[in-house]
Amino acid sequence: MHKPTPLIGTWSLIDWYNETETGERLYPLGPNATGYISYSQDGFVFVHMMASDRVSFETSDPFGGSTAEDSKAYKTQITYAGRYEYHGDHVIHHVTQASFPNWIGTEQVRQVSFSGQNLHLSATNAVFQGQKVNAFVEWRRAVT
Structure with a gap:
């Protein structure tokens, strides 16, 4: 059993933006x-974020999309999972599955802070859309 942390539970995405070195805000999705991040008591993290305006495929077969449909679907979501370690001011996600194959086997380090029911995660010197950025993701505890 994992040591209890304030991360445990499921959180709904409020906002994700990346800030460039010049201060410009970019919204990758x-x-x-929309999305969720879930930290389990047994030490796993699951993340899924997606654009709110994703376009449906022409077919009902999840593996039957055209190359253009597949490309657009891939570029409008991001997902990953693995074990995590919470260290108070930061969390390390040990990625074992990911929609972006290059993250598999990596450690994704996120700075952590809380305000009320909100969780703030950030990463410095990340690369998104060809630019070095600082990433800021805000989550709110999911309600049932």
Whole structure:
């Protein structure tokens, strides 16, 4: 059993933006992205974020999309999972599965802070959309 932490539970995405070195804000999945992050008691993290305006495929077969449909679907979501270690001011996600194959086997380090029911995660010197950025993701405890 994992040591209890304030991360445990499921959180809903409020906002994800990346800030460039010049201070420009970029929204990789658009300003209305949705998603969840879930930290389990047994030490696993699961993350899924997606654009709110994703386009459906022409077919009902999840593996039957055209190359253009597949590309657009891939570029409008991000997901990963693995074990995590909580260290108070930061958390390390040990990625074992990911929609972006290059993250498999990596450690994704996120700075952690809380305010009320909100969780703030950030990463410095990340690379998204060809630019070095600082990433800021805000979550709120999911309600049932």
